[in-house]
Structures are given as structure tokens and as C-alpha cells.
Amino acid sequence: MRVRAIVVLALGYALLGILMNSVGVVILQAIRHFDATKPMGSTLEACKDLSVVAASFLLATRIPAFGYRRTLIVVTAAMALACLAASFAEAFVAMQLLFVVTGLSFGAAKIATYAAIGLLARDPDDHAAVTAQIEGVFMIGLLAGVWLFGLFVARDTTGGAWLGVYRVLALAFALVALAWLATPLDERGAVAGATGGWREMAALATLPMTIAVLGALFLYVLIEQGVGSWLPTFNNEVLHLPAAMSVELTSIYVGAIAVGRLAAAPLFRRFGWLPVLLGCVTGVALLVVVALPLARGVDARVARGWSEAPLAAFLFPLIGVMLAPIYPTICSVALSGLARSRQAGLMGLIVIFSALGGTLGSLIVSLMFQHLPGHYVFYIVLLPLALIAATLPVIRRRQAQEMAA
Known part of the structure; x- marks a missing residue:
């Protein structure tokens, strides 16, 4: 169960990383296909970063009582729906909303992920090792995301076909949410003192x-x-x-x-x-x-x-x-x-x-x-x-x- 929980933690975190790192590609495509200006495109970075800070400030001390596992289920399910909706986007505002949801989700997920590591680690050195592994998978996700978005952009001949990448991501988030439903996590130590x-x-x-x-x-x-x-x-x-x-x-x-x-x-x-x-x-x-x-x-x-x-x-x-x-x-x-x-x-x-x-x-x-x-x-x-x-x-x-x- 411990290994399964670590794997699911890493995969969900990596998927969010793919979207967090996709701002540059989305700005390029929004300028090309949504008639967005460069100043408009720069707002996507703010949508993402300010949402991360807001989630951290407002939710950090509430998450233990709500539950780390429950938080990650809600986050991955919400991202599945957000990505599915984004795959039908016809205006730039849809991309802005997607990055607001992504930033809020990433802020909450990062807090829950790191706190959950404390429930799974055997000792401080094991804690450092597990954290390094999860962050390593996160960076692999960033690298995979570059090529995934590049693949869909390269095949885009209609101006909207590149949005199909969000259907792939929606499916991946849905699978991680389902995996969490089948993965237990003992949170008694965290919840009791929250x-x-x-x-x-x-x-x-x-x-x-x-x-x-x-x-x-x-x-x-x-x-x-x-x-x-x-x-x-x-x-x-x-x-x-x-x-x-x-x-x-x-x-x-x-x-x-x-x-x-x-x-x-x-x-x-x-x-x-x-x-x-x-x-x-x-x-x-x-x-x-x-x-x-x-x-x-x-x-x-x-x-x-x-x-x-x-x-x-x-x-x-x-x-x-x-x-x-x-x-x-x-x-x-x-x-x-x-x-x-x-x-x-x-x-x-x-x-x-x-x-x-x-x-x-x-x-x-x-x-x-x-x-x-x-x-x-x-x-x-x-x-x-x-x-x-x-x-x-x-x-x-x-x-x-x-x-x-």
C-alpha cells in the first residue's frame, strides 16, 4: 500500500506540473488562434502564480482537517473536468480560467503531497529519499509535457486540433482520481492534531x-x-x-x-x-x-x-x-x-x-x-x-x- 500511495502521489503531482509548465506553449497558441495580444498572453502567468499563492494562504491550514487523500481526489477530479472543458475552448478567457483552476489545484496538491510524504516515510533519511523520488517524477512530467504539447501543436492543421492534448490530460487526471479512491492513506496522526x-x-x-x-x-x-x-x-x-x-x-x-x-x-x-x-x-x-x-x-x-x-x-x-x-x-x-x-x-x-x-x-x-x-x-x-x-x-x-x- 505504501508503494502504491507513493506512485499515485508522484503521478498526480507530475500531471499538475505538465499544466503548470505549459504557459509558454499556450501563450503561443492563444496568440495564433484566439487573437490574443502579447499583454493578454502574459496574464496566464499571473492567473497561475497568484492562484498558487492564494491556495497556499487560504487552504494550507484547512487541508489536514479535510484530509490529504480527499484533497487529492477533489483536485484530480476537478482538473479532469477543467481539462475536458478546455478541450472545447473557443476563446482566450477559457485558457485564463484553466490556469486559475490549475494554480489553485497545484497549491492545494503540493501541500497535501508533501504532508502525505510524512505519513509514508519511515525516518528522516527515508523522507528525503521519497521526496526526491516524487520530485524526480515531477520533473520527468515537465519534460514529457514539453513533447506532448509539441506533438499536438505540430499536428494542428485546423487551429483547434491542438486542444486535443487536454482530452489526454483529462483522462490521465481521471485515472489518478480513481487510483486514489482505491488507495488508502492513514491520516490519523495528521487529523488528530490539526x-x-x-x-x-x-x-x-x-x-x-x-x-x-x-x-x-x-x-x-x-x-x-x-x-x-x-x-x-x-x-x-x-x-x-x-x-x-x-x-x-x-x-x-x-x-x-x-x-x-x-x-x-x-x-x-x-x-x-x-x-x-x-x-x-x-x-x-x-x-x-x-x-x-x-x-x-x-x-x-x-x-x-x-x-x-x-x-x-x-x-x-x-x-x-x-x-x-x-x-x-x-x-x-x-x-x-x-x-x-x-x-x-x-x-x-x-x-x-x-x-x-x-x-x-x-x-x-x-x-x-x-x-x-x-x-x-x-x-x-x-x-x-x-x-x-x-x-x-x-x-x-x-x-x-x-x-x-
């Missing part, structure tokens, strides 16, 4: 452990989203790759994160989380220092295929392998040391600070691209990396103190 309320979240936010965790996660998402959002621009403007290839090569970064999260699980069980994460931070810094100088003086002639792309285009995205374990592991450490009834509240704070970190990261990198030569831009990641490295031992000491108390 208190609810924003006051609980505020109390959590003042704890030294929480402050350290939220700071580290904020810095991590700043790096991951800043690199992920602007890597196509780096490929195009600095490495002089064609626009289409610049986007396609970002799949290396997404795939590297998926590999890193899946590969980290056995390392946590063998060595513990702190040595692994310090090694990851060091590895990212070394790769940045080695890869970015290769981006200087790249031949301005346009590459015609992947075989002609410069080495930096393949080497730099591999930082995703070592970045990957940081986020889920820090989340895991914070949650596994907290009473099950309080984990949903902490996860709500984590989702909110993650959203803020992602927004600020993209903004900072955009400003650097505007004012600095492109090959210098991604050196900025070294500063938050150093701060994360300094924060990790603090988190470990706090964890040891809480376990000893």
Missing part, C-alpha cells in the same frame, strides 16, 4: 528553523527559475543558436533536474543529506566556473543542428543534476522534524516563498541581461549558492536540536 488558522502559519514563520529553511528555499528557487526562464535567451543571444534550438536545448536542463532528483535518493540513505547537499552546491559552483567561460567568443554563425552547438550549450544546463536535490531535501528536513498536524501549514509557507523566489529570480536575471554582457549573467548564481551553503549547516544544527528535545 488546529488550522493563519495564526498557526504565523507562529511557524517565527521559528528559527523555519526562517533558515524559507531563506534557503527562496534562494534555491531564485536560482532554478532564474536559470530556467532565461536559458533560452542565453542560448540565442550569447551562444548564437536558432530560436527553436535555443528552446529545445532547455530540455537538457529539465532532464538534468529529473535525473538529479531520482539519483539522489540512494545517496541520502547511504551518506545522509548534509554531505550530499554540500557536495551538490560545490559541484554547481565548479560547473558554473568551468562552463561559462566557454560561452565567450562563440562563433556568431548560426548552428544548423545540435551537433554544431557549442560545448557550453550542453555543459552549463548540467548544473540541474546537482541543483536538483537541494529543494526537495530542505523541504523534507523541515517537514520530517515537525508534528504531522503542522506540516500543511509549513508547506503553505514554503509554497508562498517559493513563488516569490521564482518571480524575483526571473526579474534579477532579466535586469542583468539588460545591463551586462550575456556571458557574465549567470555568474550571479554563485552568490545565492554561497548563502545556501552557509545556511545548510544551520538547518542541520536546528534539526539535531529538535530531535534531541
Whole structure:
């Protein structure tokens, strides 16, 4: 039953990831087929992100009383209906509504998923391993989503045939909802102590452990989203790759994160989380220092295929392998040391600070691209990396103190 629950958790989370990551494709199609303007298309990002924050703020402390399993059933069933409705869309507003529902669902599902891991994990190291596995499947979902949407867009000859992708996703969500109906989850420890309320979240936010965790996660998402959002621009403007290839090569970064999260699980069980994460931070810094100088003086002639792309285009995205374990592991450490009834509240704070970190990261990198030569831009990641490295031992000491108390 434990393995089945972990599998269903991962699949539902990954499906939501596919939709959360589809904004760029939908903006392109909405401009082409719904006569949307670019400013209109940019509202989809806000529909998604603001809904995630709203769900985290309003629902985080209510979910334990309602039930994690019940929350995930409602979320996946609602997404099945939303995707089915979107497959018949004839106006841009339908896409806006879809991303509002997606954001609300993702916010609630992320809280329920991470809190449910605490019910399934055997010990803190197992918690970190399971979290890494689920996040790894999530990243595989993002990668699969790129190609799934690409397949339907490529076959679209009518202007509306690409919407068939939502029928596929609706079926997948329905199957996950049915799987949850057949999968038990013992939530007695979480429900018994559930208190609810924003006051609980505020109390959590003042704890030294929480402050350290939220700071580290904020810095991590700043790096991951800043690199992920602007890597196509780096490929195009600095490495002089064609626009289409610049986007396609970002799949290396997404795939590297998926590999890193899946590969980290056995390392946590063998060595513990702190040595692994310090090694990851060091590895990212070394790769940045080695890869970015290769981006200087790249031949301005346009590459015609992947075989002609410069080495930096393949080497730099591999930082995703070592970045990957940081986020889920820090989340895991914070949650596994907290009473099950309080984990949903902490996860709500984590989702909110993650959203803020992602927004600020993209903004900072955009400003650097505007004012600095492109090959210098991604050196900025070294500063938050150093701060994360300094924060990790603090988190470990706090964890040891809480376990000893």
C-alpha cells in the first residue's frame, strides 16, 4: 500500500506540473488562434502564480482537517473536468480560467503531497529519499509535457486540433482520481492534531528553523527559475543558436533536474543529506566556473543542428543534476522534524516563498541581461549558492536540536 500511495502521489503531482509548465506553449497558441495580444498572453502567468499563492494562504491550514487523500481526489477530479472543458475552448478567457483552476489545484496538491510524504516515510533519511523520488517524477512530467504539447501543436492543421492534448490530460487526471479512491492513506496522526488558522502559519514563520529553511528555499528557487526562464535567451543571444534550438536545448536542463532528483535518493540513505547537499552546491559552483567561460567568443554563425552547438550549450544546463536535490531535501528536513498536524501549514509557507523566489529570480536575471554582457549573467548564481551553503549547516544544527528535545 505504501508503494502504491507513493506512485499515485508522484503521478498526480507530475500531471499538475505538465499544466503548470505549459504557459509558454499556450501563450503561443492563444496568440495564433484566439487573437490574443502579447499583454493578454502574459496574464496566464499571473492567473497561475497568484492562484498558487492564494491556495497556499487560504487552504494550507484547512487541508489536514479535510484530509490529504480527499484533497487529492477533489483536485484530480476537478482538473479532469477543467481539462475536458478546455478541450472545447473557443476563446482566450477559457485558457485564463484553466490556469486559475490549475494554480489553485497545484497549491492545494503540493501541500497535501508533501504532508502525505510524512505519513509514508519511515525516518528522516527515508523522507528525503521519497521526496526526491516524487520530485524526480515531477520533473520527468515537465519534460514529457514539453513533447506532448509539441506533438499536438505540430499536428494542428485546423487551429483547434491542438486542444486535443487536454482530452489526454483529462483522462490521465481521471485515472489518478480513481487510483486514489482505491488507495488508502492513514491520516490519523495528521487529523488528530490539526488546529488550522493563519495564526498557526504565523507562529511557524517565527521559528528559527523555519526562517533558515524559507531563506534557503527562496534562494534555491531564485536560482532554478532564474536559470530556467532565461536559458533560452542565453542560448540565442550569447551562444548564437536558432530560436527553436535555443528552446529545445532547455530540455537538457529539465532532464538534468529529473535525473538529479531520482539519483539522489540512494545517496541520502547511504551518506545522509548534509554531505550530499554540500557536495551538490560545490559541484554547481565548479560547473558554473568551468562552463561559462566557454560561452565567450562563440562563433556568431548560426548552428544548423545540435551537433554544431557549442560545448557550453550542453555543459552549463548540467548544473540541474546537482541543483536538483537541494529543494526537495530542505523541504523534507523541515517537514520530517515537525508534528504531522503542522506540516500543511509549513508547506503553505514554503509554497508562498517559493513563488516569490521564482518571480524575483526571473526579474534579477532579466535586469542583468539588460545591463551586462550575456556571458557574465549567470555568474550571479554563485552568490545565492554561497548563502545556501552557509545556511545548510544551520538547518542541520536546528534539526539535531529538535530531535534531541
